Amino acid sequence: MEFNIDELIDGYLAGTMDSGARETFEQRMAADPDLAARVQLERELFEAIGTSPENDLRASLRLISEKFNTSESLEEVVALQSSGKRNRNGWALPALLLITLVSAFFVFRSIQSSKTESPVSPLIPAPQEVSPPQQTAPAEKILPQTPSQPGQAIQKSRPVASAYVPIPKLETYIGSYFRSGDFRFVVNAPATGVVLKATSGKLNFKLSGKTEGDLPAGAAFRILFFNNNVRDFEKMKPIESGALVVSTDGKFLFNKELSAPPGLYYYLIEDEQSGAWMYVSKFQVD
Amino acid sequence: MDKKEQHFIEGILSNNPRVLEEIYRGCLPAMYGMLRRNNGTYEDAKDVFQESLVVVFHHAAKPGFQLTAPFQAYLLGIGRFIWMRQLKKNTRTEVTSDLEDGYDIDADLERQIFESEKQNLYREKFGQLGQDCRQVLQRFFDREPLQSIALDMGFTADYIKKKNKVCKEKLMVLIRNDGRFKEISLQNHPNTTDTGDDGI
Numbered sequence: 447m448e449f450n451i452d453e454l455i456d457g458y459l460a461g462t463m464d465s466g467a468r469e470t471f472e473q474r475m476a477a478d479p480d481l482a483a484r485v486q487l488e489r490e491l492f493e494a495i496g497t498s499p500e501n502d503l504r505a506s507l508r509l510i511s512e513k514f515n516t517s518e519s520l521e522e523v524v525a526l527q528s529s530g531k532r533n534r535n536g537w538a539l540p541a542l543l544l545i546t547l548v549s550a551f552f553v554f555r556s557i558q559s560s561k562t563e564s565p566v567s568p569l570i571p572a573p574q575e576v577s578p579p580q581q582t583a584p585a586e587k588i589l590p591q592t593p594s595q596p597g598q599a600i601q602k603s604r605p606v607a608s609a610y611v612p613i614p615k616l617e618t619y620i621g622s623y624f625r626s627g628d629f630r631f632v633v634n635a636p637a638t639g640v641v642l643k644a645t646s647g648k649l650n651f652k653l654s655g656k657t658e659g660d661l662p663a664g665a666a667f668r669i670l671f672f673n674n675n676v677r678d679f680e681k682m683k684p685i686e687s688g689a690l691v692v693s694t695d696g697k698f699l700f701n702k703e704l705s706a707p708p709g710l711y712y713y714l715i716e717d718e719q720s721g722a723w724m725y726v727s728k729f730q731v732d
Numbered sequence: 733m734d735k736k737e738q739h740f741i742e743g744i745l746s747n748n749p750r751v752l753e754e755i756y757r758g759c760l761p762a763m764y765g766m767l768r769r770n771n772g773t774y775e776d777a778k779d780v781f782q783e784s785l786v787v788v789f790h791h792a793a794k795p796g797f798q799l800t801a802p803f804q805a806y807l808l809g810i811g812r813f814i815w816m817r818q819l820k821k822n823t824r825t826e827v828t829s830d831l832e833d834g835y836d837i838d839a840d841l842e843r844q845i846f847e848s849e850k851q852n853l854y855r856e857k858f859g860q861l862g863q864d865c866r867q868v869l870q871r872f873f874d875r876e877p878l879q880s881i882a883l884d885m886g887f888t889a890d891y892i893k894k895k896n897k898v899c900k901e902k903l904m905v906l907i908r909n910d911g912r913f914k915e916i917s918l919q920n921h922p923n924t925t926d927t928g929d930d931g932i
Contacts, residue, residue, distance in 0.1 A: 496873030723761035
C-alpha cells in the first residue's frame with residue numbers, strides 16, 4: 447500500500463498522471479495534511495538536489511568563486527580566461543601547467559643572462575615607459591599591468607624580489623568600480639601601478655580625484671595602505687591609514703608621508719561606516 | 733532600473749558567467765567589508781555572496797519584479813539579512829548598527845531567503861547519506877527512470893525501487909529531525925513571519 451503511495455507521488459510530481467487520477471490524488475492530499483506535506487517536501491527535494499536552473503547557477507557560481515580564493519595561481523587563471531578562451535572542457539589545468547613550465551624556463555634563462563649581461567636591478571621588474579595618463583606627474587613611470595593575455599604572462603614572467611610579489615586577491619579588484627547606480631571614486635593621480643620615489647625611506651604620497659554620482663549625506667571614507675604582505679592584508683592590518691575627506695564638490699586631495707621601503711604597495715578607499723571597498727589601486731616605491 | 737542594473741539582473745537570470753564574474757568583481761569587496769565588521773571572514777563573505785545571488789535569481793524571476801534600490805545595495809541587503817541570521821543562530825553575537833541598517837527586506841524577499849535556507853538544509857542532509865543512497869537518489873532527483881538506473885547499476889528494477897524508497901525515507905527523517913527544518917518552515921509561513929525573527 448505504502449509502495450503504491452510512492453508511485454502515486456512520483457507520478458504526480460513527474461506529471462505523468464492522467465487528469466482523473468490527478469484530481470483524485472489532489473482531493474486525497476486536501477484531506478490528508480501529512481500526505482500534502484510529504485508531497486511538498488519531495489517536490490522541494492527535486493528542486494534542491496536534482497537538475498534545476500538554480501543548481502546550474504550554483505555550479506557557475508562555484509566555478510567563479512574559485513577565482514576569488516587565495517590560490518597563488520589566481521592571476522594565471524584570470525589571465526587565461528580573460529583571453530576569451532574560456533575553458534569548459536578541462537584543459538585549463540594542463541594549459542596552466544604548460545604556462546608555468548614555460549614561465550619557469552624564461553625565468554631560468556633570465557637569471558642566466560642577468561649573470562652575464564647587466565648587473566642593474568636583476569630582481570626588480572623593469573618599469574615600462576608608456577604614455578602618461580591624465581594629470582600624472584611627469585617623473586612617474588608606469589609599471590606593467592596585471593597580464594591579461596597568456597602570451598603576456600609568459601613574456602613578462604621575470605624574477606621578482608619578494609617585496610614586489612603581488613597579492614592576487616587584491617590584484618583582482620584593481621580597476622573595478624565598486625558602486626553601481628549611486629556613486630564611484632575616480633582617482634586622477636597617482637596612476638595605477640605608478641613607480642614613486644621615496645627619499646630616505648619616506649614617501650610623500652599624494653592622492654587626488656573626485657567622486658562621481660550622488661554621495662550620501664554624512665558619508666565618510668578611509669584610505670588604507672598595505673604592502674604586499676598577504677597576511678597583513680587578510681587580517682586587515684594596514685601599514686598606514688587615514689581619513690579621506692571629500693569636499694562638497696566631490697573632489698578629494700589626500701596627503702600623507704609614509705614610511706615606505708622599496709616594494710609594491712596597495713591602497714584601498716573604504717566606506718568608514720560599512721567597511722565596503724570603494725576603490726583599490728597599487729603603486730611601487732623605488 | 734538603469735541599463736547596468738538590468739544587465740546584472742539579466743546576467744543572473746540567464747546564468748551568464750561573464751556577468752556573474754563582473755558582479756563578483758564589483759560587489760564582493762563590499763560584501764566582505766560588511767561582513768568583516770561583523771566577525772565574518774573572506775570565506776564567509778564568498779558563501780553569503782553566493783547565497784545572495786541565488787536569492788536574487790529566484791526573486792528576480794517572479795512576475796512583476798522591480799528593483800527598488802541600486803543593485804549593490806539590494807544585493808548587500810540580502811547578504812546582510814543572511815549573515816545576521818547566521819550570527820544570531822550560530823554565535824549569538826551582537827550585530828553592529830551597520831549590519832542592522834540598510835536595504836529593507838520585504839516579506840516576499842524574506843520568504844525567498846528562508847526558501848534558500850531550506851534548500852541548503854536539504855543539500856546538507858543529502859550529503860550525510862551513504863554513498864549508495866546518494867548515487868541512487870541523485871539520479872532519481874535528476875528525473876532518471878528507475879528502470880534505467882537499475883539497468884545501468886546492474887540491479888533489478890525491484891531492488892532499485894526499494895532502495896530508492898528506503899533512501900528517500902532516510903533523507904526525509906534526517907530533514908524532519910533537524911530543528912532548523914521546523915524553524916524555517918514556520919518562518920516561511922506567511923502568517924508567522926511577523927512573529928518570528930525580528931528582521932532588520
